[in-house]
Amino acid sequence: xxxxxxxxxxxxxxxxxxxxxxxxxxxxxxxxxxxxxxxxxxxxxxxxxxxxxxxxxxxxxxxxxxxxxxxxxxxxxxxxxxxxxxxxxxxxxxxxxxxxxxxxxxxxxxxxxxxxxxxxxxxxxxxxxxxxxxxxxxxxxxxxxxxxxxxxxxxxxxxxxxxxxxxxxxxxxxxxxxxxxxxxxxxxxxxxxxxxxxxxxxxxxx
Amino acid sequence: xxxxxxxxxxxxxxxxxxxxxxxxxxxxxxxxxxxxxxxxxxxxxxxxxxxxxxxxxxxxxxxxxxxxxxxxxxxxxxxxxxxxxxxxxxxxxxxxxxxxxxxxxxxxxxxxxxxxxxxxxxxxxxxxxxxxxxxxxxxxxxxxxxxxxxxxxxxxxxxxxxxxxxxxxxxxxxxxxxxxxxxxxxxxxxxxxxxxxxxxxxxxxxxxxxxxxxxxxxxxxxxxxxxxxxxxxxxxxxxxxxxxxxxxxxxxxxxxxxxxxxxxxxxxx
Numbered sequence: 001x002x003x004x005x006x007x008x009x010x011x012x013x014x015x016x017x018x019x020x021x022x023x024x025x026x027x028x029x030x031x032x033x034x035x036x037x038x039x040x041x042x043x044x045x046x047x048x049x050x051x052x053x054x055x056x057x058x059x060x061x062x063x064x065x066x067x068x069x070x071x072x073x074x075x076x077x078x079x080x081x082x083x084x085x086x087x088x089x090x091x092x093x094x095x096x097x098x099x100x101x102x103x104x105x106x107x108x109x110x111x112x113x114x115x116x117x118x119x120x121x122x123x124x125x126x127x128x129x130x131x132x133x134x135x136x137x138x139x140x141x142x143x144x145x146x147x148x149x150x151x152x153x154x155x156x157x158x159x160x161x162x163x164x165x166x167x168x169x170x171x172x173x174x175x176x177x178x179x180x181x182x183x184x185x186x187x188x189x190x191x192x193x194x195x196x197x198x199x200x201x202x203x204x205x206x
Numbered sequence: 207x208x209x210x211x212x213x214x215x216x217x218x219x220x221x222x223x224x225x226x227x228x229x230x231x232x233x234x235x236x237x238x239x240x241x242x243x244x245x246x247x248x249x250x251x252x253x254x255x256x257x258x259x260x261x262x263x264x265x266x267x268x269x270x271x272x273x274x275x276x277x278x279x280x281x282x283x284x285x286x287x288x289x290x291x292x293x294x295x296x297x298x299x300x301x302x303x304x305x306x307x308x309x310x311x312x313x314x315x316x317x318x319x320x321x322x323x324x325x326x327x328x329x330x331x332x333x334x335x336x337x338x339x340x341x342x343x344x345x346x347x348x349x350x351x352x353x354x355x356x357x358x359x360x361x362x363x364x365x366x367x368x369x370x371x372x373x374x375x376x377x378x379x380x381x382x383x384x385x386x387x388x389x390x391x392x393x394x395x396x397x398x399x400x401x402x403x404x405x406x407x408x409x410x411x412x413x414x415x416x417x418x419x420x421x422x423x424x425x426x427x428x429x430x431x432x433x434x435x436x437x438x439x440x441x442x443x444x445x446x447x448x449x450x451x452x453x454x455x456x457x458x459x460x461x462x463x464x465x466x467x468x469x470x471x472x473x474x475x
Contacts, residue, residue, distance in 0.1 A: 045374060045462055064461040069375035079366030081384060088370070129370075136375070 002071075002171045003170050007041055007050030009034050012190045012192060014050065019188070021139075024162070024172040026182035029192030035175035038192070039142040040175065043073035054140060056170075074139035076145040077189055078129030084111040085120070085128045094104070102131045105164075106157050130158060134165075141165060143174040148180060159185065209420040215407050221246070263332045272332040278341060280309045283343055293358040293468045295455055303354065303451045308346035311444035315436045323432065332367050338436065341412065345397060346444035347435040353393035353445050357452045357470055360385045368463050378457035386453050393445035397438050404434060 001021060006014040011036055019025045027035045042046035044067055048176050052059045052071075059067050080088050093099055102109060106127040112120065113128075120128070126149045133141065146162065147155040162172055162185055176182050182189055224246055231238040262269045264460040287304025294300040316339040320326050361368065364385060371381040379386075404410055409417075412433060416426035458464050 012392075044460055045369060045373065047458070047460070047462065060460075065372075065375045068373055073373040075366065075370065075373070077366060079364070079368070079370030081364070081367040081371060090374075132374070176254050 003053040005051040018117050019171050021169045022166050023187040024185045026174040026186035026189045030194050032195045033192040061090040071132045071140040074133045080117045140171045228424045236297050245267045283308050283347050290351050303448050307444045307448035311346050311440040312343035314441035342440045346441045349393040349441040349445045350448040353448045354388045356392040357389035361456050376460040382453045389449045
């Protein structure tokens with residue numbers, strides 16, 4: 001069970017909601033409305049006031065690295081810190097058949113792990129990051145636009161894997177502009193209001 | 207061997223070369239003649255002031271005056287490192303790291319040198335401590351400037367990679383290790399190159415000075431080698447101190463990357 005209690009993401013009103021195990025919450029809203037900031041706040045990647053509980057433990061009570069092993073944020077544009085994806089995977093799980101299956105499920109092979117990051121397409125990198133996030137079996141997946149950079153075929157594969165994670169009892173929060181994806185996967189939909197355009201600074205700039 | 211003292215007339219003769227340069231600037235309409243004049247006068251005033259102050263400090267032989275001069279070096283170092291950063295930390299942190307890291311490292315190396323190696327009496331004797339401290343800090347400062355610049359720029363550029371590691375459960379030291387390593391390497395490069403080419407490309411300034419002042423070249427070399435060891439040691443300490451401080455400031459105790467603590471400074475030449 002994930003419980004968010006009065007999370008303050010200005011200029012939004014304080015957010016409170018609950019998502020049970022095996023359920024998916026879709027976060028929708030225009031660009032700049034705070035979808036990414038909400039997911040990052042739950043993963044404790046930005047300092048944001050408010051309480052976030054997973055199975056009763058509040059995020060501030062748990063050491064941050066341990067929290068993020070349970071609550072896994074996957075950025076819309078994933079980062080890589082080595083020449084090939086292999087260097088960005090924990091070495092423990094590398095030789096298991098499980099990783100092979102996970103790669104296969106999203107249309108990738110083990111060979112993709114040894115290609116240069118720069119040679120991989122945006123969609124391949126996005127799917128590799130998705131598989132990378134599944135390692136260590138986090139309880140909560142925070143997926144920032146998981147299918148935005150994918151062709152329809154790959155998007156369907158990833159969607160199926162998200163559903164599989166829900167069957168396994170995991171909690172999934174995903175931000176998306178794809179109303180169809182939100183409708184098919186989510187049990188609850190959270191619509192963030194349009195950001196108000198602030199013109200206060202423009203007057204002095206010219 | 208004798209020490210040839212220079213008269214103001216000798217300096218005036220040397221300045222002829224600078225006048226020629228200014229003349230060339232006029233001829234080619236470079237517009238640099240004013241800058242040349244200002245820089246030359248400024249250099250003379252600065253060096254004269256420092257020489258006079260040093261003379262006073264040496265003659266007084268007072269520990270207080272020595273400490274005051276060292277503190278002035280600290281302030282100048284802090285300003286020099288802090289103001290050269292392309293991305294500065296909010297508040298005074300860049301100046302604090304920039305002053306403290308070279309100064310602490312310089313102090314360790316210089317005090318070690320005067321007490322254990324040179325054995326001057328008393329150990330803080332300004333004639334030995336201050337020139338060594340100045341030379342060591344001056345070099346450590348260059349290293350620290352590079353470390354801070356490299357780390358703040360690399361952390362901003364590699365934000366996605368660092369945050370991906372954090373999101374997968376890495377600690378802040380693990381997530382920042384590549385950035386830190388790159389910073390430390392950058393900071394150590396100048397002194398390592400300086401040691402590698404010492405004497406081949408240029409005879410170091412101090413050794414030149416000693417030889418001109420009548421010292422035996424082998425004696426001058428011995429001093430120069432000691433100074434280079436001190437500089438390399440102090441630069442290493444300063445670079446590590448500054449690098450660790452920068453990594454700690456760029457992250458917080460919840461292992462988040464805090465680029466919001468940086469301000470971008472528009473570089474004006």
